[in-house]
Amino acid sequence: MTESVAQEAPRTLWIDTLINKALEGEGISRQEALELETLTAAELEFLFDGTRRVREKFHGRDVKICSIVNAKSGRCPEVCGFCSQSSAFETDSPEYPLMDVDAIVASAKEAEAFGSNEFSIVTSGTAMTDRTELDTLKQAIRRIKAETKLETCCSLGLMSTEHLKELKEAGLDRFHHNLETAASHFDQVVSTHSYNDEKRAVENAKEAGIPVCVGGIFGMGESFAQRVELAVDIRELETASFPVNFLKPQPGTAMEHLELMPTLEGLRTIALLRLVNPRLDMFVCGGREEVFGNQQEKVFSAGANGILGGNYLTTKGQDPKRDIEMIESLGLTPVLESTTK
Numbered sequence: 001m002t003e004s005v006a007q008e009a010p011r012t013l014w015i016d017t018l019i020n021k022a023l024e025g026e027g028i029s030r031q032e033a034l035e036l037e038t039l040t041a042a043e044l045e046f047l048f049d050g051t052r053r054v055r056e057k058f059h060g061r062d063v064k065i066c067s068i069v070n071a072k073s074g075r076c077p078e079v080c081g082f083c084s085q086s087s088a089f090e091t092d093s094p095e096y097p098l099m100d101v102d103a104i105v106a107s108a109k110e111a112e113a114f115g116s117n118e119f120s121i122v123t124s125g126t127a128m129t130d131r132t133e134l135d136t137l138k139q140a141i142r143r144i145k146a147e148t149k150l151e152t153c154c155s156l157g158l159m160s161t162e163h164l165k166e167l168k169e170a171g172l173d174r175f176h177h178n179l180e181t182a183a184s185h186f187d188q189v190v191s192t193h194s195y196n197d198e199k200r201a202v203e204n205a206k207e208a209g210i211p212v213c214v215g216g217i218f219g220m221g222e223s224f225a226q227r228v229e230l231a232v233d234i235r236e237l238e239t240a241s242f243p244v245n246f247l248k249p250q251p252g253t254a255m256e257h258l259e260l261m262p263t264l265e266g267l268r269t270i271a272l273l274r275l276v277n278p279r280l281d282m283f284v285c286g287g288r289e290e291v292f293g294n295q296q297e298k299v300f301s302a303g304a305n306g307i308l309g310g311n312y313l314t315t316k317g318q319d320p321k322r323d324i325e326m327i328e329s330l331g332l333t334p335v336l337e338s339t340t341k
């Protein structure tokens with residue numbers, strides 16, 4: 001054995017210990033997660049072989065594809081520094097009121113035709129409280145459940161338990177709510193509501209009996225320790241799935257000057273999230289094309305078992321057919337139908 005290999009051996013042993021812990025299903029400790037920041041590029045390659053095994057153990061070779069429609073856009077009174085839909089910023093993000101039922105259902109059918117298994121209806125604003133809007137949404141959910149095989153999801157802001165129960169009765173399968181960033185970084189990102197408000201919305205959905213998809217946005221000036229903080233917080237919330245977004249700085253927003261996260265840091269972040277939360281469905285959503293470019297397939301080795309396909313809230317995504325080809329070329333299976341009905 002050469003001297004350099006001998007010197008590296010203890011690190012690979014340590015990585016193996018972490019992987020074995022994750023393979024047991026519990027996830028690594030906060031302290032262990034913090035140390036992932038020190039891994040070199042070569043050590044990360046070794047780590048990704050392990051995170052791939054963790055993904056395969058808990059999620060097999062399926063890759064879930066989720067789609068969204070931005071059903072109501074812009075004019076939001078909240079001030080979230082990353083978001084081009086906040087009325088505090090001058091951006092060229094589209095502005096329109098809630099789409100009608102037919103248009104939402106048509107988007108869902110289009111997503112199903114491209115191979116999505118879950119469809120999420122996303123609206124801008126603090127929360128959806130308007131009775132007419134809620135009724136439109138309930139009708140759209142009922143029709144999507146009746147006319148497609150899609151699972152339904154909504155992302156509607158800081159919702160009350162009562163309104164979420166109504167949506168559940170209409171057929172809502174899942175509620176999405178990002179915590180955005182770690183509690184200790186939150187006031188650097190959002191100035192009009194608190195981290196506790198975000199957490200309350202997650203608790204409300206749980207109280208309404210709806211599985212919750214809770215994630216965040218990475219690359220908003222947070223430290224690695226703050227990424228760990230968010231990953232552990234999400235584990236403690238016992239949620240159903242984890243959407244991972246990477247900031248794409250939007251012109252006109254408070255974060256327009258930030259740089260895209262480098263690819264390797266993006267992969268390190270996914271691996272961290274997978275090792276802390278081995279069992280969670282993890283979707284790579286906004287920023288996938290920009291951060292990972294022609295290395296997008298590596299997100300699955302780092303631990304992701306899903307992607308958001310098609311277009312994102314205010315920016316274009318890559319052609320869904322290319323996503324399916326990429327997944328199949330890796331010997332993985334795009335999940336074309338709901339597996340939880």
Ligand code: SF4
Nearest residue numbers: 076078080083086124
């Ligand atoms: S992230 Fe949501 S709440 Fe914040 S400004 Fe954008 S649309 Fe409004």
